Each structure stands twice: as C-alpha cells, then as structure tokens.
Amino acid sequence: MSAFKVIARRELLKIASLNGLSVFLKIAVGLLTSKVISHVLGAPGMALTGNFRNFLTAVESFATLGFQNGIVKYSAEAQDEKAIRKLLSTVVFFLTITTVVLMGVLGLTAARWSALVFAGDEQFSFVMLALALCLPWYVASMLLVAVLNGFGKFRDVIRINIGGNLLGAFLSVLLIFRYEIDGALLAMVLAPALQFFITLFFIRGTIHYKQISIGAVCGSTATKLAEYSAMALTAAAGGAGVFLLIRNHVIDTAGAAEAGWWEGMLRISSYYMLFLSTLLAVYFLPNLSKAKNDQEVRSIYASYFQWVLPAFAFILVLLYFARPYLTLLLFSEEFVPMEDLYFWQFAGDFFKAASMILGYTFFARKLTSAFLITECLSLGVLTVTSFFMFERYGLRGLPMAYALTYLIYFLMLSAYFRQTIITSSRR
Numbered sequence: 001m002s003a004f005k006v007i008a009r010r011e012l013l014k015i016a017s018l019n020g021l022s023v024f025l026k027i028a029v030g031l032l033t034s035k036v037i038s039h040v041l042g043a044p045g046m047a048l049t050g051n052f053r054n055f056l057t058a059v060e061s062f063a064t065l066g067f068q069n070g071i072v073k074y075s076a077e078a079q080d081e082k083a084i085r086k087l088l089s090t091v092v093f094f095l096t097i098t099t100v101v102l103m104g105v106l107g108l109t110a111a112r113w114s115a116l117v118f119a120g121d122e123q124f125s126f127v128m129l130a131l132a133l134c135l136p137w138y139v140a141s142m143l144l145v146a147v148l149n150g151f152g153k154f155r156d157v158i159r160i161n162i163g164g165n166l167l168g169a170f171l172s173v174l175l176i177f178r179y180e181i182d183g184a185l186l187a188m189v190l191a192p193a194l195q196f197f198i199t200l201f202f203i204r205g206t207i208h209y210k211q212i213s214i215g216a217v218c219g220s221t222a223t224k225l226a227e228y229s230a231m232a233l234t235a236a237a238g239g240a241g242v243f244l245l246i247r248n249h250v251i252d253t254a255g256a257a258e259a260g261w262w263e264g265m266l267r268i269s270s271y272y273m274l275f276l277s278t279l280l281a282v283y284f285l286p287n288l289s290k291a292k293n294d295q296e297v298r299s300i301y302a303s304y305f306q307w308v309l310p311a312f313a314f315i316l317v318l319l320y321f322a323r324p325y326l327t328l329l330l331f332s333e334e335f336v337p338m339e340d341l342y343f344w345q346f347a348g349d350f351f352k353a354a355s356m357i358l359g360y361t362f363f364a365r366k367l368t369s370a371f372l373i374t375e376c377l378s379l380g381v382l383t384v385t386s387f388f389m390f391e392r393y394g395l396r397g398l399p400m401a402y403a404l405t406y407l408i409y410f411l412m413l414s415a416y417f418r419q420t421i422i423t424s425s426r427r
Contacts (some may be wrong), residue, residue, distance in 0.1 A: 022158045022165070022278065026270045029169040031330055033055060034267055036176050037184060038331040043260025045181050048118060050263035051247055052127070052185055055117045056192075057240040059131065063102050063139050066232025067091055068146045069363040070225040072281070073289040074152020089216035090225070091143060099139050106132035117244070119251050127185045134193035141196035144203045155280045156202040161278065163198040167191055167396065227368040234372055238379050246386050258395050261338040264331055265345050265399065276353055279308065280360050288364035297361070304357045312353050316346045341399045348403035351410045358413040370416060378409040 037046055074087050087404060110128035118124050149157050168191035175183030243266075250259040284300060291297045319326060324341045327335055362371035382405040389397030 022161050025162055026165050026274050029165045030267065030271045032169055033172045033176075034264070034330045035158070035332075038264070038335060041181055041184065042257075043264070043334055044256035045184065046260035046263045046267075047247060047256045048181060048190070049184050050245055050259070050266065051117050051119075052086060052124075052188060053242040054240040054247070055113075056131075056188060058237040058244075059102065059106075059135075060138070060142075061236035061240075063095070063099055063135055064142050064232075065098055065225075066229040066236065067095070067096060067234060068142060068228075069285065070228030071143065071146035072150040072285055073364065073366075074224065074291050075147050076152065076223070076286045085216045086218040086221050088147070089214070090218050090221040093214065093217045094222065094225075095139055099136050103132045103135055104136070119248055119306065124182075124185060126273075127182075127189060130186060130189045134189050137193040137196040141168065141192065141199045144196075144199045148199075148203060149282055150286065152286060153202075157282050158278070160195065160199050160202055164191065164195040167194055167198070167355055177221055187374065216224060223350050226284060227366055228363065231363060231368055231371045231375070234375050234379075234385050238375065242379055242383050243382070246390075249387065250390065250395070250398075255397070257334075261335055262395055262398055264327075264335050264338050264343065265341040268319075268326065268330065269345055269349055272312075272319070273349060273352070276308070276312065276356060280356055284357060285360050288361055291364070298368075301357060304355075309353060316350060320346055337395075340396050344396065344399035344403045348399060348406050351403065351406035355406060355410040355413050358417050360411075374412050374416070377412070378405055381405045381408055 034046075037049060041049075071087070071091060077083075077086070106128050110125040110132075110161055111122045113128045114122045114124040145157055145160055147311070148160075168187065171187040171191050171194075172184065175187045177183070247259050247263070250262060282303065287300055288297065291300060320342055323339050327339055333336075359371075361367070382401060385401035386398055389401045391397070393400060
C-alpha cells in the first residue's frame with residue numbers, strides 16, 4: 001500500500017471518529033426535538049416545521065450566494081496572503097450586498113412569504129421578520145466555517161457543529177414548551193445565527209478583519225465563485241423548492257397529518273445523512289480539490305466506496321429492522337403509519353449516498369455545466385415522479401419516487417465519470 005493511501009486512511013479514520021461524535025450528538029438532539037414536536041405539536045406541526053426548514057435552506061442559499069464550496073476550494077488552494085486577501089474581500093463584498101437586499105425583501109413582504117410557506121397562513125409574519133434580522137449573523141458564521149474548512153481545520157469545524165447542535169437543542173426545547181409552534185419556528189431562526197459566536201471563538205488567529213479591504217475585491221475571483229454559486233443555488237434552492245411544493249400538495253390533498261408523517265421520515269433520513277454530508281464537506285471535498293491527478297481522485301473514491309459506503313449500508317439495515325421501535329422512540333403513536341415509508345426511503349438514501357462522492361467532484365473540479373444538467377434532470381424527475389406516484393400509491397409513493405430518482409442520478413454520474421476519469425486513465 002502506498003504511503004499516500006496509508007496517511008489518507010489514518011487521517012480519514014481520525015476525522016470520521018470525531019465526526020461520528022458530532023453526528024451522534026446531532027441524532028440525540030434530533031431525537032429530543034422530534035419527540036417534543038411530535039408530542040406538543042403533533043403531525044400537523046411537524047409538517048409546518050418541515051416547510052419552514054425547506055424555506056430556510058433556500059434563503060440560506062441565496063444569502064450566501066452558494067459560495068460555501070467555492071470558499072472551501074480556493075481557501076485550500078491559496079498559496080499566500082495576497083490570495084486569501086482577495087478571496088475574503090470579494091466574498092464579504094458580495095455577501096454584504098446580498099444580505100442587505102434579502103433583509104429588505106423579507107422584512108417588507110413578511111406576510112406574503114408567510115402565506116407562501118405556510119399554505120396561505122399569514123400569522124407567522126413575525127418569524128420572517130426575525131429571520132431578516134438574524135440573517136447577517138448566519139451569513140457571517142457560514143463564511144468563517146467555510147474558511148476554516150478550506151484551511152484544513154476539520155476538527156474545529158466539527159466542534160463548531162457540536163456547539164451549534166447543543167445550542168439548537170436548548171433553544172428548541174425551551175421555546176417549544178413555552179410558545180409551541182411559534183417557539184419551534186423561532187428556534188430554527190435563532191440557533192444558526194447564534195452559532196456565529198461559537199464560530200468566532202474558533203476562528204481566532206486564523207483570519208483577521210484587516211485582511212478584508214474594498215480595494216482587494218477581485219473580479220476574476222468573483223467570476224470563479226460565480227460558477228460555484230450557480231451549482232449551489234440550483235441544488236439547494238431548487239431542492240428546497242421541490243420539497244416545499246410536494247409537501248404543500250400533500251397538505252392540500254391528503255391533509256397536514258400525512259404531510260407530517262412524511263416529514264417525520266425525512267427527519268430520520270436527515271439524521272444519518274448528516275454523517276455523510278459533513279464527512280464529505282470537511283474531508284473529501286478539500287482532498288478532491290487538492291488532488292493533482294486522476295490517480296489521486298480514484299484513491300479518494302476507493303476510500304469512500306470501500307469503507308464509508310458499506311458502513312452506511314450496514315447502518316441502514318439495522319435501522320430498517322428497528323423501525324417499529326425507532327418510530328415510537330423518535331415520535332409518538334400518531335406517527336406509526338410512517339413505518340410503510342422506511343424501505344423506499346432507505347433505498348433512496350443508499351443510492352444518494354453512492355452518488356454524493358461523485359457529485360462533490362463537480363464542485364472540486366468546477367464542472368459547472370455537467371452539474372447543472374444532471375441536477376436539473378434529477379429535480380425534474382423527482383417532481384414528476386413524486387406527483388405521479390403520490391396519486392397512484394398514496395404517501396408511500398413519495399419515497400418510491402425518491403428512490404427511483406437517485407437510482408437514475410447515480411447511474412448518470414457513474415456514466416459521466418467513467419468517461420472522464422477511468423477511461424482517460426487508460427489512454
């Protein structure tokens with residue numbers, strides 16, 4: 001075994017262990033908040049928090065212009081102080097403009113956004129106003145975490161995530177018991193914003209405000225970041241919009257309770273998918289960005305498919321057989337009907353996990369056009385199949401459509417990267 005593989009595997013195991021602790025904590029926090037929401041708010045409340053979660057994802061994407069992966073890549077590649085200065089100054093300049101604009105839009109049209117997100121209900125306008133006020137802190141936290149990630153400070157990034165999870169759990173439980181649905185929505189807004197102060201502690205000595213200057217704003221850097229922006233906005237905002245559209249359709253046709261059961265299934269999925277998404281963001285993306293040739297890229301792929309994916313599949317099998325206990329543990333008896341959704345949701349998550357490492361290569365190698373085409377196709381397939389299968393199979397049709405979509409997506413990416421990486425290595 002080459003020295004590169006040995007070192008990479010040891011580092012992967014160290015990061016995966018710490019990341020595993022973070023994910024375990026996130027699952028514990030999710031268990032607690034899901035249990036509280038299910039008992040205090042019920043399935044309809046679960047559906048409303050799901051809608052708002054999707055809306056927050058879209059707002060986050062537009063507020064940050066989808067720069068996160070670009071910041072990680074160019075921070076990792078920066079060779080000197082001048083390059084870092086250009087990157088930070090350019091990012092801060094554009095994110096400041098975007099944040100101010102979004103604050104105005106959310107604040108001045110809060111009632112309309114409330115009606116759009118909450119199926120015509122304008123009573124949650126105050127949540128939109130709170131989001132507008134908290135947006136600058138959230139954007140600043142995102143920028144700092146992305147820089148830490150790019151600098152290879154994986155442990156600090158994971159520790160920030162741990163602190164954010166604990167803070168989120170405390171706020172959620174406190175506000176839900178005190179203000180019920182209003183408190184649940186406010187906690188979702190406040191926790192990411194307050195995470196800024198945790199991030200500020202870990203960023204000490206890494207970057208300084210003097211590195212940011214209007215004179216260092218660079219047009220070529222902005223152009224490079226714009227490609228990542230197009231990719232991230234399509235994935236995050238597009239995906240959030242599709243799920244919001246589907247959930248509102250379920251609420252209108254079958255009721256908020258069924259939408260809440262589906263949201264419960266999505267919550268369980270998000271808990272264990274967090275392990276993969278965090279591990280890919282803090283370890284695999286920076287290493288894919290630094291890879292100098294196809295051989296190193298294939299070595300990174302091998303570590304994922306040989307170690308990470310089999311472990312993930314094993315966890316899915318265990319969770320599937322434990323589903324009756326898992327439902328009652330995380331939620332309440334009101335959510336028992338969601339047990340019919342597990343098999344297809346887990347199948348879809350496996351295909352999604354298999355495709356994620358390939359998808360991150362789009363960002364690492366800045367393959368913008370290929371990413372946009374495959375992402376738009378997958379979102380289109382998900383939308384069409386979800387509406388069709390929901391009408392034909394009821395609520396179970398939604399995870400069936402999800403599994404079919406990610407099977408197609410995995411096959412598309414496998415075909416694309418077989419031509420661009422494996423074939424090219426044999427020439």
